[in-house]
Amino acid sequence: MPSTPLTDRVEALLADEAPLPIVAAGDPVLRRPAEPYDGQLSDDLLARLTEAMRRTMRAAPGVGLAAPQIGVPLRLAVIEDPATVPEEVREARGRTPQPFRVLVNPAYEDAGGRHVAFYEGCLSVPGYQAVVARHERVRLRALDERGRPVDEEVTGWPARIVQHETDHLNGTLYLDRAELRSLSSTLTREAVERWAHPTPRLAARELGFLLPDEG
Numbered sequence: 001m002p003s004t005p006l007t008d009r010v011e012a013l014l015a016d017e018a019p020l021p022i023v024a025a026g027d028p029v030l031r032r033p034a035e036p037y038d039g040q041l042s043d044d045l046l047a048r049l050t051e052a053m054r055r056t057m058r059a060a061p062g063v064g065l066a067a068p069q070i071g072v073p074l075r076l077a078v079i080e081d082p083a084t085v086p087e088e089v090r091e092a093r094g095r096t097p098q099p100f101r102v103l104v105n106p107a108y109e110d111a112g113g114r115h116v117a118f119y120e121g122c123l124s125v126p127g128y129q130a131v132v133a134r135h136e137r138v139r140l141r142a143l144d145e146r147g148r149p150v151d152e153e154v155t156g157w158p159a160r161i162v163q164h165e166t167d168h169l170n171g172t173l174y175l176d177r178a179e180l181r182s183l184s185s186t187l188t189r190e191a192v193e194r195w196a197h198p199t200p201r202l203a204a205r206e207l208g209f210l211l212p213d214e215g
Helices: 006-013 043-059 087-093 156-169 189-194 201-207
Strands: 064-066 076-081 098-110 115-120 128-135 137-143 149-155 178-185
Touching: 006 043, 043 064, 043 076, 064 156, 076 156, 098 149, 098 156, 115 156, 115 178, 128 156, 137 156, 149 156, 178 189, 178 201
Parallel strands: none
Antiparallel strands: 064 076, 076 098, 098 137, 115 128, 128 178, 137 149
């Protein structure tokens, strides 16, 4: 049976204005490298898709969403972070507000040589969080939704978001990079608050794992 053309699948996905269903871990679309975006969608359809991704990300809520997470196997992602966290968390994690932006065909490389570790979650792996060591600073190369080149250095929490979403486009989930001894439930307030510290140092001590600066 022939497969449904991508444009038809996207049109069907966007049939109403509701937030889109988020694909959960275990679906093959999350494990396959996404196809580079090369004009497969009309400008209007691309704009409608990225707007739907924004609605979905905000409704979840999250700070990033990659197209494979809604079942679309293209190298597209959206990010946005109001950074509404306590000041001590903002300072420890380098978390600064990020405006909404679309990343087309993003790629990153280390730009600092240092790794930092913090708890992370994922909309496609609901109910859990785990500590992931990532580059503190990366060079991001991409296009925006209008095809204009993006080439910039990103640091702190924004760099973490870029890495997390770009990994999705390569078929990688955050759990593939996580310290599994840190894996924690987020299903109850008590579970969330247990490790809601600016850094995971206490979790490392109590759960028995090393942070990058302790290895």
